[in-house]
Every structure is written in structure tokens, then in C-alpha cells.
Amino acid sequence: xxxxxxxxxxxxxxxxxxxxxxxxxxxxxxxxxxxxxxxxxxxxxxxxxxxxxxxxxxxxxxxxxxxxxxxxxxxxxxxxxxxxxxxxxxxxxxxxxxxxxxxxxxxxxxxxxxxxxxxxxxxxxxxxxxxxxxxxxxxxxxxxxxxxxxxxxxxxxxxxxxxxxxxxxxxxxxxxxxxxxxxxxxxxxxxxxxxxxxxxxxxxxxxxxxxxxxxxxxxxxxxxxxxxxxxxxxxxxxxxxxxxxxxxxxxxxxxxxxxxxxxxxxxxxxxxxxxxxxxxxxxxxxxxxxxxxxxxxxxxxxxxxxxxxxxxxxxxxxxxxxxxxxxxxxxxxxxxxxxxxxxxxxxxxxxxxxxxxxxxxxxxxxxxxxxxxxxxxxxxxxxxxxxxxxxxxxxxxxxxxxxxxxxxxxxxxxxxxxxxxxxxxxxxxxxxxxxxxxxxxxxxxxxxxxxxxxxxxxxxxxxxxxxxxxxx
Amino acid sequence: xxxxxxxxxxxxxxxxxxxxxxxxxxxxxxxxxxxxxxxxxxxxxxxxxxxxxxxxxxxxxxxxxxxxxxxxxxxxxxxxxxxxxxxxxxxxxxxxxxxxxxxxxxxxxxxxxxxxxxxxxxxxxxxxxxxxxxxxxxxxxxxxxxxxxxxxxxxxxxxxxxxxxxxxxxxxxxxxxxxxxxxxxxxxxxxxxxxxxxxxxxxxxxxxxxxxxxxxxxxxxxxxxxxxxxxxxx
Numbered sequence: 001x002x003x004x005x006x007x008x009x010x011x012x013x014x015x016x017x018x019x020x021x022x023x024x025x026x027x028x029x030x031x032x033x034x035x036x037x038x039x040x041x042x043x044x045x046x047x048x049x050x051x052x053x054x055x056x057x058x059x060x061x062x063x064x065x066x067x068x069x070x071x072x073x074x075x076x077x078x079x080x081x082x083x084x085x086x087x088x089x090x091x092x093x094x095x096x097x098x099x100x101x102x103x104x105x106x107x108x109x110x111x112x113x114x115x116x117x118x119x120x121x122x123x124x125x126x127x128x129x130x131x132x133x134x135x136x137x138x139x140x141x142x143x144x145x146x147x148x149x150x151x152x153x154x155x156x157x158x159x160x161x162x163x164x165x166x167x168x169x170x171x172x173x174x175x176x177x178x179x180x181x182x183x184x185x186x187x188x189x190x191x192x193x194x195x196x197x198x199x200x201x202x203x204x205x206x207x208x209x210x211x212x213x214x215x216x217x218x219x220x221x222x223x224x225x226x227x228x229x230x231x232x233x234x235x236x237x238x239x240x241x242x243x244x245x246x247x248x249x250x251x252x253x254x255x256x257x258x259x260x261x262x263x264x265x266x267x268x269x270x271x272x273x274x275x276x277x278x279x280x281x282x283x284x285x286x287x288x289x290x291x292x293x294x295x296x297x298x299x300x301x302x303x304x305x306x307x308x309x310x311x312x313x314x315x316x317x318x319x320x321x322x323x324x325x326x327x328x329x330x331x332x333x334x335x336x337x338x339x340x341x342x343x344x345x346x347x348x349x350x351x352x353x354x355x356x357x358x359x360x361x362x363x364x365x366x367x368x369x370x371x372x373x374x375x376x377x378x379x380x381x382x383x384x385x386x387x388x389x390x391x392x393x394x395x396x397x398x399x400x401x402x403x404x405x406x407x408x409x410x411x412x413x414x415x416x417x418x419x420x421x422x423x424x425x426x427x428x429x430x431x432x433x434x435x436x437x438x439x440x441x442x443x444x445x446x447x448x449x450x451x452x453x454x455x456x457x458x459x460x461x462x463x464x465x466x467x468x469x470x471x472x
Numbered sequence: 473x474x475x476x477x478x479x480x481x482x483x484x485x486x487x488x489x490x491x492x493x494x495x496x497x498x499x500x501x502x503x504x505x506x507x508x509x510x511x512x513x514x515x516x517x518x519x520x521x522x523x524x525x526x527x528x529x530x531x532x533x534x535x536x537x538x539x540x541x542x543x544x545x546x547x548x549x550x551x552x553x554x555x556x557x558x559x560x561x562x563x564x565x566x567x568x569x570x571x572x573x574x575x576x577x578x579x580x581x582x583x584x585x586x587x588x589x590x591x592x593x594x595x596x597x598x599x600x601x602x603x604x605x606x607x608x609x610x611x612x613x614x615x616x617x618x619x620x621x622x623x624x625x626x627x628x629x630x631x632x633x634x635x636x637x638x639x640x641x642x643x644x645x646x647x648x649x650x651x652x653x654x655x656x657x658x659x660x661x662x663x664x665x666x667x668x669x670x671x672x673x674x675x676x677x678x679x680x681x682x683x684x685x686x687x688x689x690x691x692x693x694x695x696x697x698x699x700x701x702x703x704x705x706x
Contacts, residue, residue: 349598351596351597351598352596354596355592355596359589362588363578363579363589366579367580368576368577368578369576369577369579370572370573370577371562371575372562372572373562373563373572379561382562382563383559383561383562383563384562385577388576400567402564402567403563403567404564405563405567406561406564407534407560407561407564407565407680408529408530408556408560408561409560409561410559411558424681424682424683424684425681425683425684426684446683448655451651452651453528453529453530453531453651454530454531454532454680454681455530456681470529470530470558471530471680471681472529472530472533472535
């Protein structure tokens with residue numbers, strides 16, 4: 001079996017720095033008092049090295065931007081890489097903090113050999129502005145050691161792979177520091193030297209874990225992998241190197257997350273209509289923002305247009321440190337058919353959805369309503385505003401059964417101040433509502449007012465006269 | 473002079489406005505014969521603005537548009553009501569044969585939002601008709617809306633205050649609506665692009681409310697000093 005391992009040496013650093021235009025030197029630190037964990041090329045030019053004390057690093061490069069390491073974020077960043085790798089390979093496993101392992105023997109036919117797959121992976125890594133060291137190996141352990149040493153070559157030849165592996169230094173085998181030290185003192189500097197010894201000899205001198213590890217690298221002991229399955233939700237977190245103060249500044253980093261979402265939805269062949277954005281602040285509760293589309297959607301440009309409208313309206317109370325995009329609602333994709341064979345002319349449903357989404361984003365969902373009838377005698381209860389949803393079947397209303405009513409209904413009845421000029425019709429008594437406590441008892445008339453307006457008037461039980469509608 | 477005119481009229485190169493026939497199939501007749509006659513068969517301008525100037529609701533302004541609303545809703549096009557002064561009454565619309573699922577009301581708070589919504593609605597191919605009740609509009613806003621209407625190819629009717637009629641506007645059709653005797657609607661055409669002359673017409677919209685002469689003596693006394701009609705004797 002052939003295994004492929006991708007090692008991301010600067011995963012956390014690159015995830016942070018790729019979304020910013022700021023070119024200041026940057027380090028990831030292990031706590032505010034700890035050591036430098038990862039350092040950007042700019043910081044390395046100034047003499048900062050991973051493993052160095054943070055205080056020393058700050059003295060070397062005073063303008064250094066520091067981000068505290070977050071194990072959870074590192075795990076999430078690795079999972080984000082696993083998501084796209086899962087599209088290329090079926091059996092993958094996560095090797096935290098920064099490695100992914102894939103079984104490639106079964107994939108060679110799909111991708112047309114190892115080289116196209118290798119190039120594909122290199123392209124995917126480059127597209128995400130990351131550094132990835134790829135290596136193949138005959139065992140998971142061997143592939144991992146080769147990748148971490150950046151000694152991988154695109155080959156499946158067992159002899160070359162064995163030779164490469166045997167040339168690796170003993171310190172790359174991932175053994176405990178004590179065991180590495182012990183082996184070095186014995187004069188065993190490469191893995192090849194160690195493999196020349198019999199397992200019986202190693203077991204006598206070193207602890208059993210070391211032997212297990214060495215045998216797994218060599219392939220004489222099975223190395224069971226737990227295969228990873230993508231979660232049924234989309235989650236992307238973007239940490240900013242520098243706090244973002246204006247909500248419109250969030251659009252640029254959001255673009256990448258939405259493109260990632262589109263690729264994910266495309267791969268799932270699903271749509272969504274609900275995006276959750278969350279902005280994290282220092283020492284404050286998060287700001288969350290729900291983006292809704294009027295219908296199932298998967299295109300990042302549409303999401304981005306909606307996000308732009310919402311972000312323009314959003315006032316951030318505090319600078320934003322990080323942003324997360326979560327999608328947990330997926331809708332099976334329904335293939336819309338084009339209007340004609342050549343697909344000319346936009347699909348009306350699509351135009352409609354995009355328009356309604358934009359209106360809802362800018363004006364709020366309460367501002368857009370459609371109307372529906374309701375079987376009630378009371379005029380104000382005989383209709384109801386309804387939120388917009390594109391139902392497949394509109395309700396069928398037999399209009400001829402309905403009584404004659406004015407086209408305009410006043411939001412609340414207005415007092416009638418002057419007598420009408422001409423009385424046209426009436427009275428029509430409407431009495432009801434005893435069942436829900438909103439009782440009405442009114443006599444309705446139609447009359448022409450002196451202003452020339454045709455009004456729907458009523459006289460209530462108390463003898464007051466009111467205008468309730470206009471025959472517009 | 474007469475001969476000169478006659479020779480000119482026989483010249484095929486001279487285009488005469490009275491022979492102008494608008495392209496058929498791309499026409500939205502108003503559905504009211506007197507107005508269609510006055511507009512010379514052009515109907516509601518497609519992909520352009522129409523302005524209606526009126527003092528107050530209830531004079532038959534919706535009846536004027538009802539044939540158009542009904543047609544657009546049946547064609548599965550959407551009819552937007554932007555900031556209507558009152559609630560469009562769903563049972564009455566349903567009775568008139570309008571498909572309620574195609575009616576959308578929009579409510580905006582700020583003028584900037586109003587213009588934005590109006591422009592977006594107009595630009596969308598899903599829109600059949602936009603009716604808007606806006607406050608004061610700048611001439612440049614009107615021009616912008618006119619461009620949006622041209623881009624979308626929909627119809628847009630702006631209901632405005634009669635004071636605004638004095639200002640020039642880029643709208644293709646401008647109508648001044650006022651109540652006339654016998655519940656009629658009197659329409660003065662202030663401007664009609666491509667329609668030649670402007671004029672007046674009156675639409676008989678009296679049947680928009682039912683009349684029952686017989687029961688009128690039932691009207692009881694109102695808040696006014698004298699009862700307009702004698703009180704019904706029990």
C-alpha cells in the first residue's frame with residue numbers, strides 16, 4: 001500500500017496571514033510568556049526563529065505582530081484542509097497538529113497515476129496560499145517522516161522510498177526525546193542504522209513504544225488509521241492578524257470563506273438558504289449576523305452581494321478579531337431548467353429569488369410582505385400579511401364568493417368629521433369576534449365624501465362614525 | 473401653401489405622427505376605452521415611468537390600474553406596492569381576479585432605501601409592475617428610476633402629490649387624476665411620449681362600489697348637526 005502525507009509546517013501562521021494585506025512581521029506564540037511557535041518569513045529575516053523566547057523575538061523585531069496560539073483553531077484549520085483533501089481521496093486521517101494522511105493506492109486509477117494526483121494536490125495547496133510538504137511512503141509512518149523532513153519525491157518505487165526513508169535522521173522518526181538520545185549515543189544516527197538491528201536487540205535496550213513506532217515505520221507491525229469523515233456542516237473560521245474596525249473591511253476575508261463554501265456546496269451538490277456569520281471581539285460578546293436567501297443558493301457571488309448589503313448596515317461596537325462562517329442547513333439541489341434549449345433569458349425564479357434576497361437583506365424581513373385572505377367576517381381579520389416564501393402552489397381563492405369590499409383598507413379606522421355628500425349603500429351589519437375577545441359590531445355604509453373620495457364608513461355600537469376604507 | 477403641404481404629405485420621406493402605429497405585442501393597454509383612445513393605442517409605457525398626480529386616495533386610482541395588475545399577476549409577474557398609504561385589501565383584490573401570491577408590499581423607512589428598493593425592483597426581470605408612493609423626489613432620482621425601468625423592461629407607476637406636476641420630469645406618461653361628478657375619474661394627460669397631443673378624458677368608475685338605493689333610508693344620525701337622510705323608523 002502506498003501512503004501520502006501532507007505536512008503543513010506553517011498552517012496557523014498562513015491561515016492568519018493570507019487574509020490580510022498588512023505586511024508586518026508576524027509570529028504565532030505559545031502563550032504571552034512562552035516561545036515562538038511559528039514565524040513569518042519577514043520575522044525570520046529579522047532573526048526570529050521558532051522555539052525562541054517571545055521576549056527575545058520582540059527585542060529583535062520591535063514591530064512584531066503577535067498572535068496567541070489556539071489549539072482549537074489549529075484543529076479547525078487542519079479540518080478545513082481535510083475537507084478539500086476528502087474531495088480527492090477517500091481514506092484520509094488527521095495527524096494533528098499539522099498533518100494529513102491519505103491512502104493513494106486505490107486512487108491512482110481515478111487520477112491517472114500518482115503524478116497527476118501529486119500535481120493536483122500541489123495546485124490545491126497553492127490555491128489556498130499555504131505551504132505543504134508532500135511525501136509518499138510505503139507505511140503511514142514512513143510517509144509522515146519523509147514529509148516532515150521535506151524529503152518527499154513523487155515516486156511509488158519501493159526501492160527509492162526505502163532508501164530515502166533509511167537516509168532519514170533518527171530525530172525525525174517521532175520517537176521520544178529520551179529514546180532518540182539513547183539511539184544517538186549508541187551511534188545509530190539514521191533510520192537505516194536502526195533497522196539493521198534485530199527487533200530483539202531494540203526491545204532489550206529501549207522501551208516497547210519505541211519498538212512499536214520503529215516497526216510501524218518499517219512496516220513490520222500494522223499501523224491502524226482512523227479514517228476521517230467530513231462533518232455534516234460547514235464551518236470556517238478566519239482569524240485576522242490585525243483587528244478590523246469597519247464592517248466593510250470584513251468583506252475581503254469573507255470572500256475566501258464564501259468561495260470555500262461554494263466549493264463545498266458544489267461538491268455536496270446541495271444548496272443552502274441560511275448562513276451564520278459571527279464576529280469575535282476582544283473581551284466582548286460576539287456579534288452574530290444571519291444571512292438568509294429567499295431560496296436555495298450556492299453561488300458565492302450571491303452570498304457576497306447579500307453580505308455586502310448587511311455589512312454596510314452593521315455597526316460594529318468593537319474591533320473584530322476573528323470571524324466564523326457556519327452553515328448547518330443544507331437543501332438538496334434542484335436543477336432549474338433553462339427557459340429554452342440555449343438557456344437564453346434568465347430563469348424567472350432565479351431573478352425573483354435574487355431580488356427578494358437583496359430586498360430582505362437591506363430592508364429587513366418584516367418590510368416585505370405578501371397578502372392572503374382569511375375567512376373572517378371582521379374586515380381587519382379577513383386578510384393577513386404573510387412572509388414571503390416561494391411556495392410551489394399558490395392558494396386558490398375563489399374571488400367571486402367574496403363580498404364587495406374597498407381596495408384600500410385603512411390601517412386603523414379614522415373618525416369621520418364631516419357628513420358625506422351622497423349615501424350610496426348600506427347598512428351592512430358585521431358582528432362577530434365574541435369568540436376571541438375582539439368583538440366588533442358595526443353597520444357599514446358606502447358614501448361619497450365632499451372631497452370626491454368614495455369611502456367605506458361604519459357606525460359602531462357606541463354611535464361613532466369612522467372611515468374604514470377607500471374605494472380606490 | 474396648401475399645394476406645398478400636399479406635396480410634402482405625398483412625399484414618402486416625411487413621417488407623419490398620425491400614421492404612427494406602435495409595435496404590437498409590446499403593449500400594455502390600460503383596459504379603459506376612453507383612456508386607450510386618448511393615448512392612441514400606446515397604453516401604459518413599458519420600460520418607462522408613469523406619474524399619477526392625485527390629492528387623496530379613494531377616487532378610483534386603483535381601478536385605473538386594476539386591469540394591468542390583474543394581467544401582470546396572471547402572467548406570474550410580480551406587482552410591488554412600495555409604501556402604500558393604506559393596506560391593499562386582499563379580499564377585494566381577490567374578488568377582482570388578482571392573484572394574491574404575486575402581490576408584494578414593501579415598507580421602507582428612509583428615502584435612500586426607498587430609491588434603492590425601487591431601482592432594484594425595476595431592474596429585475598421578475599417584476600411586472602411597481603407602484604410606488606414616494607415623498608419628494610429629485611429630478612435626478614426620477615432620471616435614475618427611468619433608466620432602471622428601461623433596463624428592466626417593467627412598468628412603474630409613481631403616485632405623487634399634485635404639486636410635483638409643475639416640475640418637469642423624465643417620466644414617459646404623466647396623468648393628473650381628480651374626482652369628477654357621478655364618481656367618475658377625470659384624467660388630464662400632461663405628457664405622453666410618442667402619443668402626440670395631450671388631452672382630457674373621463675372614466676366612468678362608478679361601479680367600483682355597489683349601490684343599493686332602496687336601503688338608504690336606514691342610515692342613522694351621524695355626528696353632524698342634521699341627519700343627511702331621515703332616521704329610519706323602527
